Amino acid sequence: MADASKDYVGSFPPGKKITVVFVIGGPGSGKGTQCAKIVNQFGFTHLSAGELLREEVKSDTEQGTMIKNLMQEGKLVPSDIIVRLLLKAMLESGNDKFLIDGFPRNEENRQAYENIVNIEPEFVLFIDCSLEEMERRILNRNQGRDDDNVTTVRRRFGVFQESTLPVIQHYEKLGKLRRVDGDRQPDIVFEDVKAVFAQLNIQVASTRKREGTEKC
Numbered sequence: 390m391a392d393a394s395k396d397y398v399g400s401f402p403p404g405k406k407i408t409v410v411f412v413i414g415g416p417g418s419g420k421g422t423q424c425a426k427i428v429n430q431f432g433f434t435h436l437s438a439g440e441l442l443r444e445e446v447k448s449d450t451e452q453g454t455m456i457k458n459l460m461q462e463g464k465l466v467p468s469d470i471i472v473r474l475l476l477k478a479m480l481e482s483g484n485d486k487f488l489i490d491g492f493p494r495n496e497e498n499r500q501a502y503e504n505i506v507n508i509e510p511e512f513v514l515f516i517d518c519s520l521e522e523m524e525r526r527i528l529n530r531n532q533g534r535d536d537d538n539v540t541t542v543r544r545r546f547g548v549f550q551e552s553t554l555p556v557i558q559h560y561e562k563l564g565k566l567r568r569v570d571g572d573r574q575p576d577i578v579f580e581d582v583k584a585v586f587a588q589l590n591i592q593v594a595s596t597r598k599r600e601g602t603e604k605c
């Protein structure tokens with residue numbers, strides 16, 4: 390008989406304030422690049438759904454092989470797998486502010502997150518970038534990713550348009566979407582991203598550090 394408890398990952402203490410921001414955009418739109426800048430300035434923990442899956446592939450298990458095959462084909466991995474990996478990483482981080490990059494990718498992701506994690510995102514940052522620019526960036530990325538080839542990239546674009554755009558529209562209807570133009574240079578894009586995060590009223594990490602030094 391299957392042991393249902395093996396799927397239990399844990400949960401945050403009741404009443405603890407947890408801040409979650411989803412970062413979505415097409416493949417190569419600059420999600421990882423902007424998340425690194427946000428972490429530097431605002432003290433979030435960055436969790437990339439794609440990175441967590443790539444780590445899982447290294448585990449050399451049956452599940453790892455299944456994930457590897459889906460990713461190579463540019464397809465989405467079953468939502469309960471990715472949501473449990475995200476929740477585990479959130480709990481292990483010890484932080485209370487999370488950037489969840491590359492998630493939710495479809496309606497099934499969104500519902501699994503609601504069922505398993507159920508922490509409402511403060512907002513959803515959408516990095517909006519043209520397909521031509523995203524393809525150019527991915528094919529020049531050179532990070533050795535198995536899915537950075539022209540065939541898989543075009544499949545990933547198809548998944549983005551068919552499955553992720555409806556999720557983006559869902560958050561737009563709720564008034565939760567914050568769109569930035571991702572076609573520009575990274576530092577210019579980040580000016581707009583910073584303005585969005587300023588609404589959260591989280592003190593900028595570098596300012597905090599400077600103030601600390603001045604007091605010494």
Ligand SMILES: Nc1ncnc2c1ncn2[C@@H]1O[C@H](COP(=O)(O)OP(=O)(O)OP(=O)(O)O)[C@@H](O)[C@H]1O
Pocket residue numbers: 414415416417418419420421422423439491526527529530571572573574575576578
């Ligand atoms: N605004 C930008 N202008 C030009 N190049 C960029 C910009 N943002 C990121 N890049 C470059 O484009 C490539 C893709 O960026 P990044 O990895 O951040 O995208 P991503 O959205 O996380 O992609 P994926 O969904 O495939 O993980 C990287 O080589 C990165 O250095």
Ligand SMILES: Nc1ccn([C@@H]2O[C@H](COP(=O)(O)O)[C@@H](O)[C@H]2O)c(=O)n1
Pocket residue numbers: 416417437438439440442459460461463464465466467471490491492493494498536545
């Ligand atoms: N919610 C997600 C996120 C990612 N995947 C799979 O990983 C691939 C790479 O994702 P990146 O965000 O790093 O581009 C993606 O093409 C999917 O195969 C997923 O299944 N679900």
Ligand SMILES: [Mg+2]
Pocket residue numbers: 420421437439491
């Ligand atoms: Mg990325």
